[in-house]
Amino acid sequence: xxxxxxxxxxxxxxxxxxxxxxxxxxxxxxxxxxxxxxxxxxxxxxxxxxxxxxxxxxxxxxxxxxxxxxxxxxxxxxxxxxxxxxxxxxxxxxxxxxxxxxxxxxxxxxxxxxxxxxxxxxxxxxxxxxxxxxxxxxxxxxxxxxxxxxxxxxxxxxxxxxxxxxxxxxxxxxxxxxxxxxxxxxxxxxxxxxxxxxxxxxxxxxxxxxxxxxxxxxxxxxxxxxxxxxxxxxxxxxxxxxxxxxxxxxxxxxxxxxx
Ligand SMILES: [Zn+2]
Numbered sequence: 001x002x003x004x005x006x007x008x009x010x011x012x013x014x015x016x017x018x019x020x021x022x023x024x025x026x027x028x029x030x031x032x033x034x035x036x037x038x039x040x041x042x043x044x045x046x047x048x049x050x051x052x053x054x055x056x057x058x059x060x061x062x063x064x065x066x067x068x069x070x071x072x073x074x075x076x077x078x079x080x081x082x083x084x085x086x087x088x089x090x091x092x093x094x095x096x097x098x099x100x101x102x103x104x105x106x107x108x109x110x111x112x113x114x115x116x117x118x119x120x121x122x123x124x125x126x127x128x129x130x131x132x133x134x135x136x137x138x139x140x141x142x143x144x145x146x147x148x149x150x151x152x153x154x155x156x157x158x159x160x161x162x163x164x165x166x167x168x169x170x171x172x173x174x175x176x177x178x179x180x181x182x183x184x185x186x187x188x189x190x191x192x193x194x195x196x197x198x199x200x201x202x203x204x205x206x207x208x209x210x211x212x213x214x215x216x217x218x219x220x221x222x223x224x225x226x227x228x229x230x231x232x233x234x235x236x237x238x239x240x241x242x243x244x245x246x247x248x249x250x251x252x253x254x255x256x257x258x259x
Contacts, residue, residue, distance in 0.1 A: 142172035198225035
């Protein structure tokens with residue numbers, strides 16, 4: 001590092017104005033310095049100021065290097081300190097920016113992972129809902145419809161029985177469910193026949209003509225019903241209740257000598 005020295009006390013000469021006049025920082029003496037040297041340092045100083053004004057880390061670094069070499073030129077010492085401060089400041093900003101970017105990257109990765117997981121869960125939930133809906137439509141509803149049809153078997157409401165059974169069949173033709181229904185209708189019709197209620201027994205059996213020996217039972221019960229009607233009609237006749245007797249005989253059609 002080159003310093004201009006005071007001729008009187010040997011102290012450092014500082015250049016304060018835009019001329020080759022130096023002032024001793026020790027005794028305050030004013031001395032002219034070598035003009036060529038002055039011009040060289042003056043050029044360096046202004047080059048450093050330009051670098052500093054760029055406001056970049058590289059600019060401040062280059063300026064600081066020059067100001068450090070020429071502390072005797074004008075305010076180079078102060079400018080040197082300012083450059084160092086600015087470098088620290090900008091590097092800290094840069095580091096913070098990198099940290100922020102890294103954090104953002106991390107968060108967006110996390111978000112992506114979360115979104116992927118959310119999509120998978122949504123697909124699973126939709127699948128579960130679809131399966132549940134399928135089970136409800138294909139199993140639960142038909143089962144309930146068959147249950148209602150069976151309830152109506154005991155009330156011998158053939159219209160309702162047919163309504164519920166055909167609704168169930170539209171949704172599910174499960175043999176197991178149909179079997180439950182057929183079995184209920186079949187066994188209840190037998191109970192009715194045992195109570196000599198052949199009319200209702202026949203009504204029920206005609207809903208399940210293909211089941212077991214339903215067809216045979218219908219023939220058998222029809223025969224029994226006719227005999228029952230005939231004997232009732234005879235009974236009315238013998239008691240002189242001709243009107244009722246006639247009605248029953250008519251309902252028998254060609255049966256025996258009713259005509
Ligand atoms: Zn001096």
